[in-house]
Amino acid sequence: MLKYEIMPVTAFAQNCSLLWCDETNDAVLVDAGGEADRLLDAIKQKGLNLTAIWLTHGHLDHAGGSQDIRERTQVPVIGPSKEDEFWLEGIEQQAQMYGLPGLRNVIPDRWLTHGDSLQVGNETLDVIAAPGHTPGHVILHHPKQQLAWVGDVIFAGGIGRTDFPKGDYQTLINSITQNLWPLGDNVNFIPGHGPESTFGAERQSNPFVADHLFK
Numbered sequence: 454m455l456k457y458e459i460m461p462v463t464a465f466a467q468n469c470s471l472l473w474c475d476e477t478n479d480a481v482l483v484d485a486g487g488e489a490d491r492l493l494d495a496i497k498q499k500g501l502n503l504t505a506i507w508l509t510h511g512h513l514d515h516a517g518g519s520q521d522i523r524e525r526t527q528v529p530v531i532g533p534s535k536e537d538e539f540w541l542e543g544i545e546q547q548a549q550m551y552g553l554p555g556l557r558n559v560i561p562d563r564w565l566t567h568g569d570s571l572q573v574g575n576e577t578l579d580v581i582a583a584p585g586h587t588p589g590h591v592i593l594h595h596p597k598q599q600l601a602w603v604g605d606v607i608f609a610g611g612i613g614r615t616d617f618p619k620g621d622y623q624t625l626i627n628s629i630t631q632n633l634w635p636l637g638d639n640v641n642f643i644p645g646h647g648p649e650s651t652f653g654a655e656r657q658s659n660p661f662v663a664d665h666l667f668k
Contacts, residue, residue, distance in 0.1 A: 455576040455595055459643060460495060463487040463553060467514040468645055470602060473501050474574020481505045481573045482522065483593065483602050484515040484645065487556055489522050507571060508532040508561065509604030510590040511540025512617075513547045515645060517556025529562035531571065534582065536619075537589030565591050578602075581632050585625025586613030594636055601642040601652075607633065609650035612661045629662050 457472045463486050471492070473480035480501035485492060485508075496503050503526055506519045510533045519530050541559055548556040565571075567582035571593065579594045583606045590613075593602040605613035607629055615622040633640075638653025656664045 455573070455598055455600065457600075457643070458495070460488075460492060462492070462518065463514045463556075464551075465514040466646060468643060468647075469518075470643055471495060471499075471501075472573055472576075473499070474576045477574035478502055479504050479574035481507050481571075483507045484509055484604065485518045485522050486514040486516060487518040487553070489518045489525070492518065493522065493525065503528050504573065505571075506530045507593060507602075509592060509602060509645070510587045511537030511544075512587065512605070513540075513544045513551070513553065513556050515604060516541055516559055517544050517548060517553070520557040520559040521555070523559070530559055531561055531563045532565040532580070533561075533587075533591050534566060534584075534589035535564040536584070537587050539618075540587060540589075567591075581636075583625075583628040583632055585615060585621055585623075585628045587617065588619045590628075592633065594640070596636075599637060599640045601633070601636065601640050603633070603642045603644055605645040607642065607655060607659070607662070608644045608646060609648050609655070610659060611647075612659070613645075626662060630667070 459468050462469045467486045470483040544558045565580045569580040571578045583592045586605045640652045
């Protein structure tokens with residue numbers, strides 16, 4: 454079974470998630486945006502074996518702690534898609550602008566593309582392209598337990614910003630309605646910020662992507 458714990462990091466309260474297979478105790482961090490010491494302490498306290506860092510996209514609050522953790526643990530950084538490389542190469546500059554010390558540029562050991570799969574212990578997650586917030590954004594879907602890590606694509610009651618470089622509003626809407634909704638209304642998603650929700654709930658009431666807006 455896949456288990457997870459959400460640990461908000463940085464001044465942006467970004468939902469870094471610790472995922473682990475309860476059969477093997479192998480674990481990954483999704484969107485290790487900062488506070489490396491706290492994240493590594495949590496892994497140690499649970500007796501887990503960190504095997505990788507997975508990134509949904511290249512923004513500093515999602516990726517800025519990854520280089521430190523990679524150097525300290527020798528685990529690979531995987532994702533997002535290569536289209537977000539310019540964001541990952543600009544983390545340190547962005548961190549200076551926002552007054553967030555200690556965040557570092559990072560280049561993944563492996564880029565992800567739509568249709569890839571990722572493994573943690575005995576559990577498999579599917580990689581689904583979801584551009585719009587950033588051009589290389591991906592989400593991570595665990596079909597067996599109907600879970601999805603969606604980064605900043607969609608939130609409870611909201612969607613990701615599209616006013617950043619290479620963001621695009623219509624592309625984001627298409628990603629949500631064409632790539633996320635077909636996964637099923639019962640999928641529980643963990644967003645990059647704020648509380649969890651389900652795709653079904655957002656299809657009913659989200660002011661940006663509810664079904665009634667497209668009829």
